[in-house]
Amino acid sequence: MTERILVTGASGFVGTRLVKSLTALPSVSVTGVVRKQLESDCSEFESIGDLNADTDWSALLQNKTVIIHTAARVHIMDDSADEPITEFRKVNVAGTLNLARQAASAGIERFVFISSIKVNGEQTQPGQYFKADDEPAPEDPYGMSKWEAEIGLRKVAEESGMEVVIIRPPLVYGPGVKGNFASMQGLVARGLPLPLGAIHNKRSLLALDNLIDLIITCVDHPAAANQVFLAGDGEDLSTPELLRRVGKAIEQPARLLPVPACLLQLGASILGKKAMAHRLLGSLQVDISKTREVLGWEPPVSVDEGLRRCFRNNQEG
Known part of the structure; x- marks a missing residue:
């Protein structure tokens, strides 16, 4: 059919x-x-x-x-x-x-x-x-x-x-991604020191290819009908770890300085950047066990491969 x-x-x-x-x-x-x-x-x-x-x-x-x-x-x-x-x-x-x-x-x-x-x-x-x-x-x-x-x-x-x-989905990244994710890659690529080395949060992300694979699975999977599914890469990262993975993907080591989170929060409040600080310092983790169990779905692309595809294509474009 x-x-x-x-x-x-x-x-x-x-x-x-x-x-x-x-x-x-x-x-x-x-x-x-x-x-x-x-x-x-x-x-x-x-x-x-x-x-x-x-x-x-x-x-x-x-x-x-x-x-x-x-x-x-x-x-x-x-x-x-x-x-x-x-x-x-x-x-x-x-x-x-x-x-x-x-x-x-x-x-x-x-x-x-x-x-x-x-x-x-x-x-x-x-x-x-x-x-x-x-x-x-x-x-x-x-x-x-x-x-x-x-x-x-x-x-x-x-x-x-x-x-x-x-x-x-949580934050989706992939070729053509814009906003804070693209800005972060630019900062790492320029070798600028980033005051995020002491952050101990955890965040779920979603590679674009993983989202596309899940959407296609949901097109005709009988068990998907009238269900809600969360999506993610299956590996949650702290902000420092994400920056290191980005650096690895673009072959430019991330330079991280261990500034306490409380000082970063204070600075963000003074500068009116509370929302940005929230995303860099806070945690947001999703449980994709229902998606796995109901649909038999696994993210086909790892975080590292997703980042390589994201930034390889961005640099080529």
Whole structure:
């Protein structure tokens, strides 16, 4: 049986790699959807316009069996919107549920939703892990919007019978990664001393190739129906260890200075960089045992290999 898959956000960080991987599979037909056509977009992508409560998906949903919804208003460190939660809800909640309802009416069999670990929360305590079936505790507007979308998707599934699969990834890295992860690589590459050698946190990360493999697994795995899965590389790293692994991947040793975490937190507070310090100094670990047990899934790419692929491609590009 041929799976006829619609991928939203097809020109994004996740969507680009996902469409490429799906296209390479036998018995899969893929339609990529973007908000609007840009010169950088592949010509075969379909344009849908803004993602909101009024978007008309009817033409694109014809003869499809699965939707993989990666499109979203993404988390922004310094959001300039007057009411960020309102803007997040327009796209991530109203836009998502509008698509889901139209998909259910069109007879779509399965809706795979890329959510976020932020639905679980922002931080774990030492030795503790977020689990797929924990009570959600989102703290910022982005996490709240993803949780509200999950609630709505479950309701659509109950009312229509369309299967919904929810994946909550932590920080995803891979070729083309931007933001703090790319900045970190740049600092290590320049050989700058970094005051992070005394940090003893633990964080779960997710290589892009591992996320893509999990998404593809969830397209037709019978046990994935109406489940929530957490994702990760299967190896959690402290910030100093991550920097050392990055240095190894780019063949430039990380220079780490053992500055106490309390001094770093104080400096971050003075400079208004509490959110950044939270990510560098705090812990966020996910338990992927449910994903492994229910789906028989293992991350195919190690952290070291994921970093090599990430930075090799970035340097080549």
